[in-house]
Structures are given as structure tokens and as C-alpha cells.
Amino acid sequence: MTGPVQALRSPSGLDAGPGVADVRLEAVTKRFGDVVAVHELTLDVHRGEFFALLGPSGSGKTTCLRMIGGFERPTAGRIWLAGTDVTEVAPFAREVNTVFQDYALFPHMTVEQNVGYGLMVARVPKRERQERVEQALATVRLNAFGSRRPGQLSGGQRQRVALARALVNRPKVLLLDEPLGALDRKLREQMQVELTLLQRDVGITFVFVTHDQDEALTMADRIAVFRDGRLEQVGTPEDVYDRPETPFVADFIGTSNQAAGAAAVAVFGSEGHFALRPERIRVLAAAGAPGPGEVAAPAQVVDVVFAGATVRRVVTLDAGPTWVVTAPAVEAAAVPGPRRGDRVLLAWSEDAVRRLG
Amino acid sequence: MLTTTPRRVLAAVMGLGLLIVYLPLAIVLVNSFNSSRTFAWPPSELTTHWWSQAWLSTGARSALRTSIFAGLGATAVALVLGTMAAFAVSRYRWFGRESVSFLLLLPIALPGIVTGIALNNAFRVAGTGFGLLTIIVGHSTFCVVLVDNNALARLRRLGGTLEEASMDLGAGVWQTFRYVTFPLLRSALFAGGLLAFALSFDEIIVTTFTAGAGVRTLPIWIFENLFRPNQAPVVNVVAAALIVFSVVPIYLAQRLSGTTSTH
Numbered sequence: 001m002t003g004p005v006q007a008l009r010s011p012s013g014l015d016a017g018p019g020v021a022d023v024r025l026e027a028v029t030k031r032f033g034d035v036v037a038v039h040e041l042t043l044d045v046h047r048g049e050f051f052a053l054l055g056p057s058g059s060g061k062t063t064c065l066r067m068i069g070g071f072e073r074p075t076a077g078r079i080w081l082a083g084t085d086v087t088e089v090a091p092f093a094r095e096v097n098t099v100f101q102d103y104a105l106f107p108h109m110t111v112e113q114n115v116g117y118g119l120m121v122a123r124v125p126k127r128e129r130q131e132r133v134e135q136a137l138a139t140v141r142l143n144a145f146g147s148r149r150p151g152q153l154s155g156g157q158r159q160r161v162a163l164a165r166a167l168v169n170r171p172k173v174l175l176l177d178e179p180l181g182a183l184d185r186k187l188r189e190q191m192q193v194e195l196t197l198l199q200r201d202v203g204i205t206f207v208f209v210t211h212d213q214d215e216a217l218t219m220a221d222r223i224a225v226f227r228d229g230r231l232e233q234v235g236t237p238e239d240v241y242d243r244p245e246t247p248f249v250a251d252f253i254g255t256s257n258q259a260a261g262a263a264a265v266a267v268f269g270s271e272g273h274f275a276l277r278p279e280r281i282r283v284l285a286a287a288g289a290p291g292p293g294e295v296a297a298p299a300q301v302v303d304v305v306f307a308g309a310t311v312r313r314v315v316t317l318d319a320g321p322t323w324v325v326t327a328p329a330v331e332a333a334a335v336p337g338p339r340r341g342d343r344v345l346l347a348w349s350e351d352a353v354r355r356l357g
Numbered sequence: 358m359l360t361t362t363p364r365r366v367l368a369a370v371m372g373l374g375l376l377i378v379y380l381p382l383a384i385v386l387v388n389s390f391n392s393s394r395t396f397a398w399p400p401s402e403l404t405t406h407w408w409s410q411a412w413l414s415t416g417a418r419s420a421l422r423t424s425i426f427a428g429l430g431a432t433a434v435a436l437v438l439g440t441m442a443a444f445a446v447s448r449y450r451w452f453g454r455e456s457v458s459f460l461l462l463l464p465i466a467l468p469g470i471v472t473g474i475a476l477n478n479a480f481r482v483a484g485t486g487f488g489l490l491t492i493i494v495g496h497s498t499f500c501v502v503l504v505d506n507n508a509l510a511r512l513r514r515l516g517g518t519l520e521e522a523s524m525d526l527g528a529g530v531w532q533t534f535r536y537v538t539f540p541l542l543r544s545a546l547f548a549g550g551l552l553a554f555a556l557s558f559d560e561i562i563v564t565t566f567t568a569g570a571g572v573r574t575l576p577i578w579i580f581e582n583l584f585r586p587n588q589a590p591v592v593n594v595v596a597a598a599l600i601v602f603s604v605v606p607i608y609l610a611q612r613l614s615g616t617t618s619t620h
């Protein structure tokens with residue numbers, strides 16, 4: 001795999017160093033009529049990073065990507081690519097390529113012509129063009145499909161063509177708009193791994209948009225969580241999962257048991273807003289004893305759901321809130337745990353609790 | 358699922374309907390080879406005499422030439438204006454966008470005689486005189502919509518991401534049009550152009566009001582010679598030729614607009 005990949009390696013990727021901003025949004029605002037899609041957003045994507053823009057639909061993440069690609073012009077603010085202000089630069093003059101959500105392959109061209117399109121319009125000599133197209137197709141393992149039309153390919157193959165078509169131009173930054181959204185689950189998981197490996201090999205900065213938190217956690221080096229056109233939090237997957245800074249992030253990334261106000265005082269013994277991951281809670285018998293350094297709270301099991309790898313229990317705490325607790329299904333099978341209606345004691349280690357405000 | 362009897366009845370009704378439409382046309386075709394000057398039926402003898410006579414008729418030939426030039430002219434105008442209108446409507450937002458499609462469609466729905474009189478007055482006031490050029494303008498009024506409709510449907514189905522992808526890959530506006538948009542639009546434009554030509558070729562009402570005294574298109578020539586007994590067999594031949602001429606573009610246009618975006 002090294003051979004073809006070398007050819008796609010971005011020249012800018014060679015002098016990659018931590019802390020170098022490849023994409024920089026500076027107080028960027030985008031309005032569509034009265035609607036503010038993105039509000040005074042400032043964001044740095046480092047060179048060589050696999051960066052996720054994560055958020056629910058309508059949170060402004062796709063608008064951000066389109067502004068980086070040049071398809072939307074910001075209402076206010078500046079956009080920088082590798083140290084150059086490109087706010088006013090047209091899409092075809094930016095050293096950025098995009099993998100579109102629907103792939104946008106040209107239906108009247110063969111796979112080879114699709115992949116070679118960027119080189120053709122850039123007037124790269126035919127011989128070099130052919131070589132680079134072949135290498136790019138080899139990288140995505142589609143050498144045998146060069147003379148086919150996009151209509152004759154499966155969804156996963158089309159996606160790889162779209163990748164090759166973008167990467168063959170050796171962009172500074174590759175933008176991906178919901179790259180795996182159109183694939184079925186099995187293929188999606190496989191492509192998550194492939195994309196990560198590919199990004200590591202070519203060393204180009206990847207910025208991808210997704211609404212799928214699993215996808216973001218699995219693939220990204222860093223994640224920017226969007227909500228209503230603003231940034232909620234930027235950080236590594238571990239940061240946003242283990243150390244969410246806002247109730248929204250705690251809730252949007254994974255599942256989170258939250259307590260605020262009176263319930264917080266009753267359960268956590270203090271005013272404020274707290275979050276606790278379902279897998280960090282142990283379910284003990286009602287008469288059981290919590291371990292050292294653990295906090296405990298009595299509760300009743302409302303429902304037990306078997307979800308394959310895990311067992312999920314819905315519990316209502318005596319203090320009020322209804323929470324979810326998950327345990328690996330292996331344990332659950334060995335020791336039949338509490339059932340619906342049982343009284344239990346919930347226990348968790350103090351450092352598992354995250355204070356949000 | 359229909360039982361046998363209703364199916365047979367429906368098939369018979371459909372057969373009858375098609376017969377009413379196509380039998381007279383078939384008779385015209387057969388009569389163009391009928392040796393009898395009064396079209397005695399059934400033809401006692403077949404001849405190609407009328408065809409050669411029609412071919413030698415200077416009136417018919419010059420009318421044919423006029424019709425072809427008018428058709429080509431109107432088609433060219435329709436292609437340029439129709440494509441531009443389709444782009445404007447499908448790719449940009451502007452005031453009055455919704456009304457334009459309606460305004461383009463209107464001339465085809467307006468009675469031809471109204472369009473004809475209106476254009477006749479306008480040309481008279483403008484002092485342009487009458488001739489091939491005014492025929493082309495007259496025909497263009499209702500031909501533009503045919504190209505516009507075809508192109509618009511195709512552009513809507515293609516969406517804008519292919520053009521965005523092209524620009525993203527470094528192609529400018531013109532390169533994008535040349536390599537992506539036009540190839541995908543070509544068959545739709547061809548179909549629209551064929552329809553426009555066919556419509557222009559057999560138009561008579563608007564033509565009557567915009568042609569002026571000396572210029573005759575084929576339909577006008579037929580109309581003028583229809584009631585001269587001497588000319589009847591030649592008129593019949595011209596009519597037969599017109600049937601053949603019109604069937605081909607309509608058939609092609611239908612085939613083309615039926616195909617998907619790949620050419």
C-alpha cells in the first residue's frame with residue numbers, strides 16, 4: 001500500500017508539525033436571510049489532523065464545511081488555509097478538495113475520467129495524469145474498475161472513487177461531507193477503519209462533517225461539537241466523552257445520566273449540574289455494600305433491555321431522577337442480575353462524576 | 358386483473374381510436390402513388406409520377422426551402438433563449454423567477470390567431486417589413502418553451518452538486534459548462550430542438566400573419582394549392598412527404614427525453 005500512497009502524499013504533509021493551523025476560521029458568521037447558520041465561530045484545524053465537525057442537523061456544521069470549500073461566502077469573518085486568507089477565493093482556486101455526501105460523480109464519464117478530471121482541467125500532461133490516476137485508483141483498490149461508469153458501481157465503490165478523485169489532486173485539506181452517510185452499517189464500519197488508515201498514510205488534513213457521534217469518536221483526532229451555529233466544545237474524543245463541558249455535549253456524545261437542582265443535592269450532595277456515564281455505574285443488590293471511594297444511591301429497576309453486547313437497565317432513583325445503567329452482557333449472562341421491579345443499590349466511583357456547571 | 362371480455366373490448370376501442378387517427382394519413386400516403394388524378398379508390402394503378410412532378414414544382418421547392426430555414430432559425434433562437442432561461446430559473450434566485458416559466462408557456466397556449474395578429478401589428482408599427490425573419494421571430498415565441506421545459510427538467514434532476522464538484526476540482530465556470538453541464542444537458546437540448554423544429558415546420562396560423570406577401574412556407578403553399586384541381590396530386594405528395602418528415606424528429610425526441618442523464 002505504501003507505493004501508491006506515497007504518490008498521493010501532500011507536500012505540505014511532510015513538514016507537518018503540531019500546532020500548525022491548516023484551516024483557520026476567524027469569527028466567522030453566516031446568515032441566510034434572517035437565519036443565522038453560523039455565529040461568530042473561531043476554530044483551528046491543525047496540519048495533518050483528522051478533524052470532525054459533529055452536531056445535529058441544522059447546527060451549522062455543513063455550512064462551515066461549505067465555507068471552507070468556498071461554496072458559501074461568510075457574512076462576516078475570515079477563513080485561512082495554510083496561512084493564506086482565502087475568504088474571497090473561488091472554490092476552483094482553493095487547494096481544497098471535497099468528497100460530497102452524494103459523491104457527485106460525473107455520470108457521463110468513466111471512473112478514470114472522473115478521477116483524472118482535476119488533473120485534466122489543470123492541464124497536467126497526459127502521461128503524468130494517467131500515472132497519477134492509476135496510483136490513486138490503486139490506493140482505493142479500484143484498479144480494475146477504471147473503464148466503468150459510476151452507475152455500474154456499488155455505493156462503497158462510488159465512495160472510494162470520490163475519495164480518489166479528490167486525493168489525486170494532492171489538496172492541502174480534504175473536506176468530507178457525511179462521507180459514510182449513504183452506506184449501510186457493515187460497510188460504514190469497514191470504511192471508518194479504511195478512512196482512518198488512508199488519512200494516516202497520505203498525511204493530508206481531513207475535515208469531515210457528521211451527525212453520528214460514534215463515527216466522530218472512532219475516526220477523529222479532534223472533534224468540534226456544534227449546536228445552533230455555535231461551538232459547544234472542541235477536543236479529543238476522550239475530552240468530549242469523558243470531560244464534557246456542557247450538558248449538551250454530555251447528552252449528545254453517548255448517553256449521560258444528568259442531575260440538576262434538588263436532585264443533584266439529593267444524589268451528589270451539592271448544588272449544580274452533574275453528568276454520569278451509564279457504564280460507570282455498578283448495580284448491587286439492595287443490601288450490598290459499595291466499594292472504597294464509591295458513592296451509592298438506592299433505586300428501583302424499571303426495565304431491563306438486552307442489547308447484544310450490553311444489557312441496559314432503566315432505574316428510578318429514590319431521589320427522583322430516572323437513569324440508564326449499562327453492563328457488559330457477558331457478566332449479565334454469568335450472574336443473572338436484578339430484574340424489573342427489584343430494589344437495587346447503585347454505586348459509582350466519585351471521579352466518574354462530571355460537574356457541568 | 359381484467360377478465361378476457363373487457364380486455365378485448367378495450368383493445369378494440371383503442372384499435373378503433375388509432376385507426377381513426379392513422380387511417381386517413383395512410384390514405385394520403387397511398388394516394389400519393391395513385392395514378393388517378395381524382396383519387397379513384399381503390400387505386401387502379403400505382404405511379405411515382407406525382408412525386409417527380411412535386412419534386413420539379415418550383416413553388417413547392419421554394420416553400421420547402423423557406424420552411425426549413427424558418428424551422429432552423431426558430432430552433433436556433435429557441436435553443437439559445439430556452440437554455441438561458443432554464444439556467445436562470447434553475448440555478449439562481451431572483452425576483453419574478455416563478456412568473457417566467459408561465460410567461461414562456463403562454464404563447465403556446467394563446468390562440469395562434471391572437472399571437473399572429475399581435476405580431477403582425479407590432480411588425481407593422483415597427484416598420485420591419487415581412488419575410489423570413491419575421492416568420493422566425495413569430496415561431497420563436499412558442500418554440501422557446503419547448504427547449505426551456507426540456508432543459509429545465511434535466512437541470513432540476515441533475516441538481517447543483519455536479520457543478521460544485523467540478524469547481525471544487527479546479528474547473529472554472531466555462532470548463533464546468535463544457536465538460537460537465539453541457540454533456541449532461543445535450544440530449545435534452547437535442548430533444549427540445551427537434552420538437553421546436555417540428556412545431557415550426559408545420560405551423561400555419563402565426564405564419565400567415567408574419568410571412569407577408571411573397572414568402573410561402575410549405576403549409577401555406579399546401580393551403581393555397583389545396584383547392585386547385587390541377588395541383589391536387591402534387592399537394593397530396595407534399596402532404597405525404599410532410600408526414601414522413603414530422604414522424605422522424607418526434608420519434609427521436611421521444612426516445613431522447615426518455616433516456617436517462619447518460620447520453
